[in-house]
Amino acid sequence: MPEFTVNHTPRPWREGLTVAAALADEGRVPESVATALNGAFVPRARRADTPVQPGDELTLIQPITGG
Template sequence: MAIELAGRPHRVPEGSSLADLLAALGHAPQACATALNGDFVRREQRHATRLAEGDRVVLVQPIVGG
């Protein structure tokens, strides 16, 4: 199934959740914030959030420093 990840085409298996996508990309759940089609998705909602054809996913990793 085709989605858009950070503005680029990306393929995921049918039935994938947002949590599945993060795991497949090697991201720790607490390492980034997620948005799906412009809406913030809380960490505890990622397993229940199923991806659909054409969804737009954005991952934001916090920058630490000073």
């Protein structure tokens, strides 16, 4: 079965997978993370139409607040 990774953890890939769908599969609130696909930033407005392919690396970045 083809795979992609989320923060270096293998996940099963499926036809039609997008960054937005992968976030939903991970149970992440879209507003709570920044996303990068293969090292390139993916803005929130582009997540639903940005496809994830087998072998891709999706990085989820949780902003840190405080000081």
